[in-house]
Amino acid sequence: VNDITVKENLPCVNENVDDVTEKSDYDIKTENTRQRIRRVVYMHSREIVEAANKMIKVENRASLVSGLIESYGLHKYLRVTEPRPATFDELSIFHSGEFLEFLKSINDQDDEEKYTEEAQLYGLSYDCPAHTGVYDYVRLITGATVQAAEHLIDNMADAAINWFGGWHHGKKDSAAGFCYSNDIVLGILKLRERFSRVLYVDLDLHHGDGVEDAFCSTNKVLTLSVHKQAVGFYPGTGKVTDVGCGKGKYYAVNIPLKDGIQDTEFSTLVCRILVKIKEKFDPDVVVCQCGADGIIGDPMESFNLTQLSLGRCISTLLSWKLPILLLGGGGYNHANTARCWTYLTSIAVGRKLQNDIPEHKYLLEYGPDYELQITPGNKKNDNSKDYIQNLYHDVLYNINQMMTNTQSR
Numbered sequence: 001v002n003d004i005t006v007k008e009n010l011p012c013v014n015e016n017v018d019d020v021t022e023k024s025d026y027d028i029k030t031e032n033t034r035q036r037i038r039r040v041v042y043m044h045s046r047e048i049v050e051a052a053n054k055m056i057k058v059e060n061r062a063s064l065v066s067g068l069i070e071s072y073g074l075h076k077y078l079r080v081t082e083p084r085p086a087t088f089d090e091l092s093i094f095h096s097g098e099f100l101e102f103l104k105s106i107n108d109q110d111d112e113e114k115y116t117e118e119a120q121l122y123g124l125s126y127d128c129p130a131h132t133g134v135y136d137y138v139r140l141i142t143g144a145t146v147q148a149a150e151h152l153i154d155n156m157a158d159a160a161i162n163w164f165g166g167w168h169h170g171k172k173d174s175a176a177g178f179c180y181s182n183d184i185v186l187g188i189l190k191l192r193e194r195f196s197r198v199l200y201v202d203l204d205l206h207h208g209d210g211v212e213d214a215f216c217s218t219n220k221v222l223t224l225s226v227h228k229q230a231v232g233f234y235p236g237t238g239k240v241t242d243v244g245c246g247k248g249k250y251y252a253v254n255i256p257l258k259d260g261i262q263d264t265e266f267s268t269l270v271c272r273i274l275v276k277i278k279e280k281f282d283p284d285v286v287v288c289q290c291g292a293d294g295i296i297g298d299p300m301e302s303f304n305l306t307q308l309s310l311g312r313c314i315s316t317l318l319s320w321k322l323p324i325l326l327l328g329g330g331g332y333n334h335a336n337t338a339r340c341w342t343y344l345t346s347i348a349v350g351r352k353l354q355n356d357i358p359e360h361k362y363l364l365e366y367g368p369d370y371e372l373q374i375t376p377g378n379k380k381n382d383n384s385k386d387y388i389q390n391l392y393h394d395v396l397y398n399i400n401q402m403m404t405n406t407q408s409r
């Protein structure tokens with residue numbers, strides 16, 4: 001599917017396009033006919049949907065996400081691209097050979113022996129079970145993220161989307177938090193071949209520890225994670241005092257929150273911090289993990305967000321007109337995760353969506369309201385005004401310690 005012929009979408013411009021100043025009709029017309037729509041690459045194939053569907057904790061979620069995006073006709077505005085599997089060598093740019101050999105060795109095994117001593121060594125345990133085809137899955141998911149990054153490097157797209165990626169807990173030599181590899185680290189390493197400063201934003205309910213660890217000692221990748229922080233809540237890292245180390249000191253930013261935070265407070269806090277980071281770090285490219293497990297109705301039952309929070313963050317990032325890579329991640333209420341990522345996709349292509357879920361194969365999953373917009377719950381908000389105020393100042397203090405990129409050149 002090529003990107004749409006421009007004349008089709010004349011009345012629609014991306015919502016982030018700057019206001020048109022006084023121009024003659026002719027100028028506006030020619031302006032609109034010029035390439036003002038955002039070129040968005042969308043990683044998708046039947047093969048990757050089938051592989052992603054098999055992941056036990058998010059079983060069949062991939063079908064819901066791609067089904068809803070198609071039901072709104074958004075694929076007409078996307079450059080749908082079939083992902084190719086990453087090679088062993090590509091994966092070994094971050095992951096250890098031993099770990100990859102192990103994943104390969106269990107790929108064809110049937111499920112019995114999955115909890116061996118060795119399996120535990122590589123993080124494959126009860127909450128991160130090794131299943132048949134896990135190596136094939138890792139190659140496909142990671143290949144899609146790396147390929148999405150390649151489209152940004154080749155200036156083939158302004159934005160690239162891989163809703164099957166975003167596995168931010170993956171470690172160099174082990175799986176973790178049922179992330180079997182870290183596609184995000186490999187995507188960022190690919191982007192670093194061309195871009196000098198990468199901003200990584202992690203909106204998932206959980207701390208993006210695997211990505212932060214990989215880049216904690218460099219000032220070329222700034223990792224920002226906003227997440228729940230509570231005693232015993234996985235992975236337990238990501239305190240506001242956790243700022244990175246060595247040359248990377250102050251280039252890791254953490255926003256730890258309590259249960260019950262809502263859209264306005266969440267998006268105001270995150271967007272104000274993003275603007276400060278933009279000023280100080282001056283990124284050349286952005287990667288955003290859009291985990292949806294902070295949305296109300298998720299079995300994690302933690303935050304009280306709707307898709308509007310993530311939408312406001314993405315709109316802020318898109319307004320910077322930098323190449324951007326959007327990735328998935330957590331999200332265990334599959335209908336709400338599909339609602340969220342469909343909404344984010346619509347923002348990337350600059351199209352408004354009707355609130356009624358269109359008739360399609362998975363319509364029944366969206367009952368009883370059959371609406372796109374998620375309604376906030378009435379959960380108690382454990383984040384006091386003081387807590388948020390103090391947190392904002394603590395985070396700002398850290399960002400101000402960061403050398404502006406001119407100083408650090």
Ligand SMILES: O=C(CCc1ccccc1NC(=O)c1cccc(C(F)(F)F)c1)NO
Nearest residue numbers: 057127177204206234291293299300330332
């Ligand atoms: O979402 C994650 C990983 C969550 C995780 C980390 C470590 C161990 C287990 C998990 N996931 C869950 O506990 C989980 C995943 C899906 C559904 C549920 C449910 F039980 F809440 F439904 C729970 N990272 O962004």
Ligand SMILES: [Zn+2]
Nearest residue numbers: 204206293330
């Ligand atoms: Zn999560």
